[in-house]
Amino acid sequence: MNKAMLKLGLVLALFAGVACVGLAFVYSLTEERIAAHAQKDLDNALKEIFPDYDDSELVTEELSSADGQIKIDAAYAMKKGGNLVGLAVRAKGPSYGGEAILLSGFSADKRVVRVVVLDLKDTPGLGANAADPAYYVDKPKKITFPGQFAGKSLDDAFEVKGDVVAITASTITSGSLTAIVKASGAAASAYFAKGGRK
Amino acid sequence: MNKALSVFLRGIVIENPLAIIMIGLCSSIAVTTSVANGIGMTAGMVFVLLCSELIISLFRKVIPGNIRMPIFIVVIAAFTTMVDIIMKAYFPDLSKAMGVFIPLIVVNCIIMGRVEAFASREKPVYAVLDSIGMGIGYAWVLIGMSLVRELLGNGTILGFQIMPAGYQPVLFFILPPGGFLVFSLFIALNIALRKLWLRHEASRKGGA
Known part of the structure; x- marks a missing residue:
């Protein structure tokens, strides 16, 4: 019983781990671009208000x-x-x-x-x-x-x-x-x- | 008909995920207020469906039956988050317009339903065909609904003015009740198409 539960837990952890690595990878690839967009939006908005x-x-x-x-x-x-x-x-x-x-x-x-x-x-x-x-x-x-x-x-x-x-x-x-x-x-x-x- | 073709064709009309199986409806009615949103939602949804069905199908033999649901959710959520991040980075305007709906792909029953009912039991090649067929079925109903709703409710298509300047937009079509009405008309259309399709298939079988 306990052994089976442990196995299930490990399988689930494995899937979650792989998903995590995948997400971290995509995030690190896009992080800069997203921050740049946010900064640009802010600059544009500031310019729009106080030209x-x-x-x-x-x-x-x-x-x-x-x-x-x-x-x-x-x-x-x-x-x-x-x-x-x-x-x-x-x-x-x-x-x-x-x-x-x-x-x-x-x-x-x-x-x-x-x-x-x-x-x-x-x-x-x-x-x-x-x-x-x-x-x-x-x-x-x-x-x-x-x-x-x-x-x-x-x-x-x-x-x-x-x-x-x-x-x-x-x-x-x-x-x-x-x-x-x-x-x-x-x-x-x-x-x-x-x-x-x- | 061979299996690959029938798996692929099924999702388009005969087992249309929206109009026949009737799953994933909440977000469909919510996003179809403009064509651009309809297209964006379809793109995100088909990508997540395709990736999730493929991955689940590839690993179907090592996924223990009693924890398959949490594993499906992990896989689907991971792909959805990737779509969200990629859209934010490369299509910031679309991402702003789609807002809350992208995270909702995680709980879109079409993906969960197809993964559970199909991909977890079939070979990857069929899972991919199933996801593409279901994707086309989803796309035509969703984009069709958004065309009708944006045109009547706002007088535009993809933001371009189509209706003459004197046209008073019928806000009803943008509001949820209009969504239900347009959706029901698409169900009726799909049922009619399904009848034609099945009759055609039967007559071909009878003739052979």
Whole structure:
């Protein structure tokens, strides 16, 4: 009995071991490319928000999220010619289809500059519309879901179906993403209130 | 008909995994909201099915019967994770669009079902033919569904505007209820095809 069990265990371990080696091999081959893609996405997103920045500084430690479910991953003080022009905050929080990661830019006068969706796992055609550049919450003005945050004051309420337009049939995703922007904004506000580190 | 050919042809209509065996449906209805997703899901799913059936079939004699399920899962999960990683590295846009569905290939019953019902008992050559046949059967239903749903629900195919500008997209087709409706129509279509196919086969046998 025990001997048979041992044999089964060994066979299973053998299969798992081989699968492990195979995965490690594929992972090590692709690791660099995946990291490069993530870095490029971040650079592009930073450029999209602050087109004319020439320097950025990581200031993650100086920010904290008041919302327990939302975590601030990284924050960059964006500078131009040595002056602080704004703050870019990368934050993640739970959404309908798993974790969502947003990069939000805030200017020193406490306004949202722009919000970019970095990672969102959601239903294609519904929640995934949040990241679709051709999906407009305001069709005549061609404003996308993240686009509607641009120019908003950080003192606004950030309430879906209040001052934030929801994505059709995706209220949960809309709410989660809005909460991430709001938490990032609150953290940015606090950072600006401290005067930032010049 | 020789065995190889019948193993290969079976999955396309007569035993279509989606419309006749009816397994792996959840992810099918979820991903078919756009043609690009349908194609991506099919590619990932067929790759994992082919590799898993081949490996399980090769090792079928050394896999002890009472722990075959965990071993199947290990093999399937390993290939799925590889697809996920490779897509992230080489097709980042597709990987973003597919999002949550790639990991779901692990629990796609078609793979588990074919491995358990077929590959674990047959020679590798038949396992490969079975996976390709089942893959084609999966592909035409899945991509067909996504064509109908994207066209009617969004007015586009692969992102290109097909319907005239005045067409008001019927969001219903993108939503899950529309998925069920379109799927049921494909089941009906497949059943009709199956009848024709079987009648054709019977008449050929009768004539010979």
